[in-house]
Amino acid sequence: MEDLNWIILKELYRQKNITKTAESLFISQPSLTNRLRQIEKEFGVLIVHRGRRGVHFTPEGEYLAKCADEMITRLRKIKDHVLNMENQVVGTLRLAVTNLITRKTLPRLLKLFKDRYPSVEFKVMTGWSKDVFHLIYNQEVHVGFVRGEYAWPGQKYLLSEEAICIASKEELQLERLPYLSRIDYQTDPLFKSLIDKWWTEHYTQPPYIGMEVDKSETCREMLLNGLGYAILPHSVLGDAESLFKQDLLDAEGQPIVRRTWMYYHEETLELNLVRTFVEFVKALDLKEGL
Template sequence: MDEKDWIMLQCLYEERNITKAAEKLYISQPAMTYRLKQLEKEFGAKIVARGKKGVEFTSQGEYIAKYARNMILQLRNTKEYVRNMDEEVRGILRIGASSNFSRYELPSILHKFVSKYPDVEIQLRTGWSFDIVHLLQKEEVHLGIVRGNYAWQEEKHLLREESLYIVSKNPINDLKELPSLPRINYGTDQTLKALIDHWWQETYDQSPTITMEVDRIDTCKELILTGMGYAILPGISLKQNDHLHKIELTTKDQKPLTRNTWLIYRERSLELSVVKVFIEFLKRCLTPFAL
């Protein structure tokens, strides 16, 4: 069993379909089926069972697939550490970042970083912050940039605090009227939703009048610009030229209601020069007191 077999088993485990896995790996279905049978002979155990909808891994197959994934991870980590043992900043940097941070902040940061360190290859994964934490736990990324507070036991650095705003096309003169005004909701992670919901429950004794539900903040902003309603948006999504009216949310004791953006990583990742340099670069870009 070698690296090609590890990759084949991991792909088949993810796809649960021999045809799809073979297409993804650019090999023929008969070749994959043949190699799978050879592995079953080698281990003396049935790895998969065929069904109408694809394949199911046996208990022995589950164990072998887990072994294959671990071996791929160990080999990749070994290659990365060997390439980074010198002082040159080069190699692969695997980043996980929240969707909104990736949309509004990350492109310019990565452009500046790659311009300074052209021998670095960036591999980026984006998604909800919860998913980014999960990727880091599985060691599929070197570091994560997440929004909201998550229980991460290793290294973490606060990159910024940002305010939340009531945003509308026209001024809202009396916030007591807010529950009766049309509100536009957008898809977001649970930490932001919980923060907004908690503020609302502390401020009002009636539910908001939600008239629209959209999947993206950008869509929400476009609807606000047409006067279709207001929304509660994080500061990261707002620019000076948006031509929107903003009211900063505050707590009961009149302090700004803020949301944190965190950089999280494992301490041993700092052994990779490319990771260490990027973390220092990111802190200089985003942390006021680091400048």
């Protein structure tokens, strides 16, 4: 069966809706319906029942949908290895990258790699570090760029580490922090737990959240306008010299750092494309961009 058919089964099982599935895969509803009929004909079973509120999978259809991930991964590996037999750096490199790295570093990195290896294409998936970890762990991508410490069983390479600091427009006294207005923002759960752990080790009362924003870059702009303080990695603050910064320290008085890693599976280095990219990244000095 074609890989697109497996992708359709996977997405339809997630959406439980023909229209939404067609839209998410950028194909027409008639084309999707036709492919479903082809799958049913190929396996000789009914895949779904249609209802007013969407589709309902038959037991046979549910089994095939649950096989989709395995089959998609297997087909990708077959294609990778066929291209690898030519001993050239060609094909599609699949990457999972955190949001911050995507904005700050990835475009420059991919341009440099593309300039050297013009036959390479990229498929990039972005999200929080937990999402990136899930994608690389399940081998849905070749390489993942992850911020934070995860229990990773494969190969990894340290790209950078940075201190986490309390930042504000005006100089602050740390003992006064629980009474001051904090700007909070959406972030990765692992990073949030790191901040929460530091807080509970130093204060007996919760922080006063005076403002909540969508992302760290928005938080930075609020800081620059004197609307409160925030706890952020140094990379988000950049060269904002008008802000006062105080590093978070652990019990031994050492700065609490957040590391950025490149994760990959050992066996994927057998692919020329992946091995070349990993070696390329290691040879670059990305610390300024991360």
